[in-house]
Amino acid sequence: MRAMAQKLETVESFSRGLAVLRSFGGVRSLTITDVSDRTGLTRAAARRFLYTLCGEGLARTDGKNFELTAGVLELGHAYLSGMSELETVRDILQDLTLEIGESASAATLDGHDIVYVARSPARHRIMTVGLAVGSRLPAHAASMGQALLARMHHNELEAFLQTSPLRALTPQTLTTRAALKERLALVRARGYALVSEELEIGLRSIAVSIEGRPRNATLAINLSAQSARISEAEMVETYLPRLMHAARRVQLSGG
Amino acid sequence: MRAMAQKLETVESFSRGLAVLRSFGGVRSLTITDVSDRTGLTRAAARRFLYTLCGEGLARTDGKNFELTAGVLELGHAYLSGMSELETVRDILQDLTLEIGESASAATLDGHDIVYVARSPARHRIMTVGLAVGSRLPAHAASMGQALLARMHHNELEAFLQTSPLRALTPQTLTTRAALKERLALVRARGYALVSEELEIGLRSIAVSIEGRPRNATLAINLSAQSARISEAEMVETYLPRLMHAARRVQLSGG
DNA sequence: CGTAATTGTTCGATAAACGAACATCAAGCC
DNA sequence: GGCTTGATGTTCGTTTATCGAACAATTACG
Incomplete structure (x- = not known):
């Protein structure tokens, strides 16, 4: 399937966003720079994706640190509910x-x-x-x-x-x-x-x-x-x- | 938080991709057109996001129908593990x-x-x-x-x-x-x-x-x-x- | 079989996403 | 406290990733 993705059109920004979401695995709270380090994205990109997660209600921030919200469970629930x-x-x-x-x-x-x-x-x-x-x-x-x-x-x-x-x-x-x-x-x-x-x-x-x-x-x-x-x-x-x-x-x- | 997103730079393609992921809630299998109907995206966009999910190992397809894989649970796990x-x-x-x-x-x-x-x-x-x-x-x-x-x-x-x-x-x-x-x-x-x-x-x-x-x-x-x-x-x-x-x-x- | 409707796909055009450079903040030293 | 350096967060002109209209393929119906 990963090989298949080479030939078909995908949305790279979606993949990058998912990488940002996954970068919270095992930790509660991350800064823009932490996420940048964990994903290899620039700080500017990490920031945009983090703010997107916040806009979707999937993360929140105090202005410095970002945490996922329980709303993220809805994504996994999409699988289980099927x-x-x-x-x-x-x-x-x-x-x-x-x-x-x-x-x-x-x-x-x-x-x-x-x-x-x-x-x-x-x-x-x-x-x-x-x-x-x-x-x-x-x-x-x-x-x-x-x-x-x-x-x-x-x-x-x-x-x-x-x-x-x-x-x-x-x-x-x-x-x-x-x-x-x-x-x-x-x-x-x-x-x-x-x-x-x-x-x-x-x-x-x-x-x-x-x-x-x-x-x-x-x-x-x-x-x-x-x-x-x-x-x-x-x-x-x-x-x-x-x-x-x-x-x-x-x-x-x-x- | 949703109001906040109006003022800050976000990645619209990431939001759209998440909407595609969520559109599987309650059902096991969807076609490109189903996803397009459920999300309001064009069929071309739905297709790109679905193939992105497949490339990430979060969905699979038989060429017509798409299903999420258990890998999606990893996203929710990112929250729980924190x-x-x-x-x-x-x-x-x-x-x-x-x-x-x-x-x-x-x-x-x-x-x-x-x-x-x-x-x-x-x-x-x-x-x-x-x-x-x-x-x-x-x-x-x-x-x-x-x-x-x-x-x-x-x-x-x-x-x-x-x-x-x-x-x-x-x-x-x-x-x-x-x-x-x-x-x-x-x-x-x-x-x-x-x-x-x-x-x-x-x-x-x-x-x-x-x-x-x-x-x-x-x-x-x-x-x-x-x-x-x-x-x-x-x-x-x-x-x-x-x-x-x-x-x-x-x-x-x-x- | 022929026609119409539906579904899936392609690729030139557009605008969304990009990151280099700048601004701000924090820490350390005198 | 002031200055310097390093780290972190942000802006906005440029680039290219994403877009969807139009086309191709498939399906359904008479």
Whole structure:
């Protein structure tokens, strides 16, 4: 798609503006010069885009510092509100959490990452970084990522592997194409992805993909737990049946 | 802020692009002509912006229909990730839900709406429309909205009332400035906002705002229940103490 | 099949966006 | 306090990015 953009007319100022919006990631407040540094735009350009965001109600300024407003969430909401099945997915995930006492999530693939689209957290946090809708994690190291990659057509998967860094997050992360391909073959054979300590030390999760969805709207759901609390065998034995039942419910709901 | 934009240099193409992005709200898939109709842009302009979104990985197309991708969530995430206190807020809301068995939420004001920034849903859904982070509701009819409006400075509140439609969502909604002002005075005097069936028939909720936050970063939390399950008096007696305790925890956490 | 309407696209013209230069502010030193 | 230097914010003539009218392609209907 990025290659495609080379041949078709686009609006460069829109891209630049989006870069300005993204430059707020992780920080609350930025000056014109901060944004200029983060985006590579001139201060004059950064200023114009920031004032545009303010004019749209997406940012505010005290004259020196700029902050995004909650109105920005409306942009993400444009995507979520187009997914009519998402309410049902949330309810089903919540049932899972009540039943099992562990966090349940749904994610889709975007580039080399999974993106969380729904979450039902358990009371006890198990990852060092809190996850929310919109959070991204490297697909190769995440159970939902592997479940979705396993379903990709061969050419698509090759393209993914050619361009994905396969970064090591822990000593357990699969960082070679051969290792990941072997794992994905196993995922395909078993019908689920089980990931232990590849994403984070102490984290184990199991995922399945939702069948019957269009190729460009794939979705996976998972359950995560601390690896000290449950063995792989036990996760398969006690979590997997319920997870597959939930997946079936999502599928039957038109999800 | 919108008036301010008249005097300052902005990038009109960025605004137009954002309008294209927003035009996907509520639908999954749009053609060039659909977007043109929804935004008032020419088909040629709509096409350029759509292809820009595709080039940024925020949309994809089969050559005819365009859909947003999950990458759009990254834009909303730019706002959420700048709120360092949000993880703690989520945890605290979840404690509330576990304790009481009802949905707990946090929201901020944006224009005439509240915008949900965190949610801990109860198992039983109580509103006809599911809420998620990024969901917006009219502030005047929502308990968190009233809690936040009650804390506004006089001039600010007057400006809000001058421009807000005060739309009736139910026969109980407060739709006159006088009625709303009277309610807000009561909210101020009591220290909490109690809203019954003003937002939706069958829905009762109680909210408090978080003290000690900067004027432009106000936050409120609430508990919602079916009005048939709990009376106003009982909500005040059993929910309010816990809600205020949670608010205190949020405040002390730097939230 | 032929016609009309609708939808998607091209490219010369225009005006929107650009950034170099200027103005203002802040910090440090005497 | 005054002066100098460096950093930050802004202005406006110039440039080029974006524009939409007109054309091409596709679809729908009789």
